[in-house]
Amino acid sequence: MHGLINRSLECFLRDTYGNAVWQDVVSRANLPFERFEAMLDYDDGLIYAVLLAASDCLSKPRETLLEDLGTYLVSNPDNESLRRLLRFGGDTYMEFLHSLDDLNGRAKLALPELELPRMALYGGRDGNDFRLVCKGPPRGFGRVMRGVLRAMADDYGALVLLKDIDGEAGCEEIAITLIQSSFADGRDFRLAGPVGV
Amino acid sequence: MMPMHIWLSTDGIIRQCGATVAKLFPDRELPGLLFFDCFLVRRPCDVGTVSGILDQQGEKLHLVVQNGRNTTLKAVAVPVDGGDGVLLDMSFGISVVDAIRDYDLTISDFAATDLAVEMLYLIEAKSAAMAESRKLNTRLQGAKVAAEEQAFSDTLTGLKNRRAMDHVLTHFVEAGEKFGLMQVDLDYFKRVNDTLGHAAGDLVLQAVAKVLLDETRKEDLVARIGGDEFVLIFHRMTDIDKLNEIAARIIRRLEEPIPYCGKPCLISASIGTTVSDGCQKITADKILMNADLALYASKDKGRACYTVFSEDLSSKGDEGDLREGSMSG
Structure with missing residues (x-):
């Protein structure tokens, strides 16, 4: 698995619950090191071991942790670059939703080794109900996407309702209802990146 | 539109x-x-x-x-x-x-058909990935330097290095161990390097390492502490005659030609020996200095010989009382 995913989970746990919790997770998961490197590859089993250990350690369901990870990835100031990349998807939340079809391809442009699930967005009849289907590994990524969708709604200032629905085997599905596109102000976004990027 | x-x-x-x-x-x-x-x-x-x-x-x-x-x-x-x-x-x-x-x-x-936004996306995504890679490189570089600093081995010869020798010597002195210490300095090594090149020099150093390991026991320490300088520490061996025998054998074997690309590399060695009986209050630095003085006495005598340190050497006075041997004379 691409270290970027392992490293993201590590930073989320460390930043949200503190270093002591992370140390506890490291020892419960029997990690042979204390930090993941974003640009190295790791055995697939490691991230599940970390997730299980964190779930035990914090007494929180894995699903909740994954969804919180998705929110963290978008809203934490340290991850501004990821938020920016997602905002490139469009000027409105609706456009952003439509750009999710391309998310896998866009990620591959930047990091060819990064394996993300294939994502497909299906629009409802009245134009405000959508279904996002995530197919393929890593397992639980749909939960992360739920957090991302929620945080991006705040970013655009849109009001949405998210609901898990039962999908086919091997798929994770989220029902998205866009109630209002410009409910709040949202966060500032300019195409021109920070100086030096 | x-x-x-x-x-x-x-x-x-x-x-x-x-x-x-x-x-x-x-x-x-x-x-x-x-x-x-x-x-x-x-x-x-x-x-x-x-x-x-x-x-x-x-x-x-x-x-x-x-x-x-x-x-x-x-x-x-x-x-x-x-x-x-x-x-x-x-x-x-x-x-x-x-x-x-x-x-x-x-x-x-x-x-909508313009690829400008995709291009911007790519620039930012690649920059972010590159920044992560550079951070990793910096960390790996730091780890490498730290590992080298903490290493106890000389990578060329596989012998112990200066750091390891300092550790062992300090430990022996503090623990009051008896030991003999030899400083071995190659003669004519520069000539090999200058005439046959560094590859020949490296080969010679590896051959020297083998001789030194052959002529010492498992419990002795053999370290390369500089370009062509070696230190041997003989644990619980303070018998001067035995140490001199070893020194003579080492010099004899190092004088055997070492073949490199069909040409013989000819070197020899000068040796300075000192012993610590474990009772006297003496520092590691002083022991090394004594071995060094004995070594330079060997060099002064025309190289390719061994000298045991005595107090006379400290004052650089007469050398009549030295127990010494020379392979060339």
């Missing part, structure tokens, strides 16, 4: 322009102005009329925006049906990154 277009009349007056083109001149109303006052056609050169532009039909034009920012544009021109002027479709090309900053452009300023 085409935010980067300009429609020119045949006399060069701008009739209409796209919303993004208008942003290049926020303080001026482009329709009605002379096109060539606002844009310089740089390539092909010397185009200053609409008919000149029409001659380049279908060719790529390079324009420079005359607004003080010198933004460059690419463009193609096509005649409008019925001789009603020219339509120019433009794009920022590689200047898109600066243009977005200079004119505060947004995603909707680009045509």
Whole structure:
């Protein structure tokens, strides 16, 4: 698995619950090191071991942790670059939703080794109900996407309702209802990146 | 539909322009102005009329925006049906990154078919990935330096290094251990390096390492502490005669020619020996200094010999009382 995913989970746990919790997770998961490197590859089993250990350690369901990870990835100031990349998807939340079809391809442009699930967005009849289907590994990524969708709604200032629905085997599905596109102000976004990027 | 277009009349007056083109001149109303006052056609050169532009039909034009920012544009021109002027479709090309900053452009300023936003996306994504990679490289570099600093081995010969020797010597002195210490300095090694090259020098050092390991016991320490300097520490061996025997054997074996690419490398060694009986209050530095003095006595005597340290050497007085041996004499 691409270290970027392992490293993201590590930073989320460390930043949200503190270093002591992370140390506890490291020892419960029997990690042979204390930090993941974003640009190295790791055995697939490691991230599940970390997730299980964190779930035990914090007494929180894995699903909740994954969804919180998705929110963290978008809203934490340290991850501004990821938020920016997602905002490139469009000027409105609706456009952003439509750009999710391309998310896998866009990620591959930047990091060819990064394996993300294939994502497909299906629009409802009245134009405000959508279904996002995530197919393929890593397992639980749909939960992360739920957090991302929620945080991006705040970013655009849109009001949405998210609901898990039962999908086919091997798929994770989220029902998205866009109630209002410009409910709040949202966060500032300019195409021109920070100086030096 | 085409935010980067300009429609020119045949006399060069701008009739209409796209919303993004208008942003290049926020303080001026482009329709009605002379096109060539606002844009310089740089390539092909010397185009200053609409008919000149029409001659380049279908060719790529390079324009420079005359607004003080010198933004460059690419463009193609096509005649409008019925001789009603020219339509120019433009794009920022590689200047898109600066243009977005200079004119505060947004995603909707680009045509849906324009790849500009994808290009920006790629630039940012690759920059972020590159930054992570550079961080990793820096950390790995730091780890490598730290590992080397903490290492106890000499990578060329596999012997212990200076750091390891310091550790062992300090430990022996503090623990009051008895030991003999030999400083071995190669003779004529520089000549091998200079005449046969560094590869020959490296080979010789590896051969020397083998001899030194052969002539010592497992519990002894053999360290390379400099280019052609070695230190041997003999645990619980303070018998001068035995140490001299070993020194003589080492010199004899090092004088055997070492073949390199069909040529013999000829070296020898000078040795200075000292012992610590474990009772006297002596520091590690002093022991090394004593061995060094004995070594230089060997060098003074014409190299290829061994000398045992005695107090006389400290005063550099007469050397009559030295127990010494010479392989060449």
